[in-house]
Amino acid sequence: MAQYIERYQRRRLISSYFSVVLSIALVLFLLGVLGVLVLNTKKLADHFKEQITISVFLKDNAKPVEIDQLQKSLAMADYTKSALYVSKEDAAEQYSEDIGENFQEFLGYNPLKNSVDVNLKAAFVSPEQVEEIAVGIASKTYVDEVSYDKPLLSLLNDNVKKLSLWILIASAIFTFIAVLLINSSIRLSIYSKRFIIKTMQMVGATKKFIRKPFITTNLKLGILGSLLALLALAVVLYYVNSNFPELNLFQDLTVLIILFSGVLLLGVLISYISTYFATQRFLNLRTDDLYY
Incomplete structure (x- = not known):
């Protein structure tokens, strides 16, 4: 019976970790795609301008x-x-x-x-x-x-300005949504361990001691999710660049390195901040409040 319960708990833990990694990877992948789009908006606009x-x-x-x-x-x-x-x-x-x-x-x-x-x-x-x-x-x-073609030239310039503005707005909104989604996934993962947190606190463990393993674990999950997102992003970029070589997506490697580093850093940063505040919330709750 004890072995069955242990296997069940292990499966639940793995499932919880998998959902966190998958949510981080998907959100950061979409954010990376949007980042590539933002960085290449000017290049794409220049390409069309030079057709005039x-x-x-x-x-x-x-x-x-x-x-x-x-x-x-x-x-x-x-x-x-x-x-x-x-x-x-x-x-x-x-x-x-x-x-x-x-x-x-x-x-x-x-x-x-x-x-x-x-x-x-x-x-x-x-x-x-x-x-x-x-x-x-x-x-x-x-x-x-x-x-x-004067009408085409005026239309092109107007549309480029509108496109750039809307892409920046979409980037800001999507970044906010990405933070919320990753934060929610990590909070749900920690929520399932709220009784363990309170038990450790009741036997005298300090808040720092309790937070440390949660932060370490979720940082690892954040890094893993970020690496999966970057791998998927690299595959997509390679495919698009192979089919549309005129875009020259790999022409400026420095910009791509900065983008990939930013995605990785964002995944780690959000994981750390979300884990810190999620554990802090349950540490500050009374025992009776854990049931709600």
Whole structure:
């Protein structure tokens, strides 16, 4: 009978520890994913910003030397990520592929113009800066027109600001929820041992002596849960980076190391604080209050 009770108690203890580790791991994993999202919001926004193209259409009488000089000057400009010359013949061929028919046979001539497609660096992609750049390029005598999608540019900038704000708000809310969930799991684990705590106190054990094994145990569980969360996070990051290499998730290893260290530290810190205050609560309760 005594062995059966001992096995039952051991199973309950293991089940309690497993639930604490699992809850810590799941919450910290989701928090880590959100942290990656926060850290890569700017990178993702920059990626979309750098897809904005300024098309510089050239006059038909523009000399080859002028075109070459323009392309080189644009490529070397501080605001330029890439500058690609597109001849009117290449543009016509691409347009024909897009519409599925040769429009030159219908028109009898090629109405398109030679152009230079300029992609800007993300730091220079704002309505004001792009307009200033476009005006400067258009002032050249051999430039016929400078064109870019103004509505798309304004929409992109507005949405990036909104997205950044909402991600920060979501991060703050989720961090608060994570603390509450981990705290609740640890408190429930200690609640099941409230009579043991009170018994130790009644035989003369100090509060520090009683708290120590609970803090040590839950710190170990917190570290284990954090490591499981980091392992799952590393697997997800590897999978996403393999399928979307343009995101370059492993480009800045220092940031990832700081994020992983923060998740681990958060798991340990929450485990320690929650255990301390949970044991303190039961230490301060009267014996009669333990039944409620």
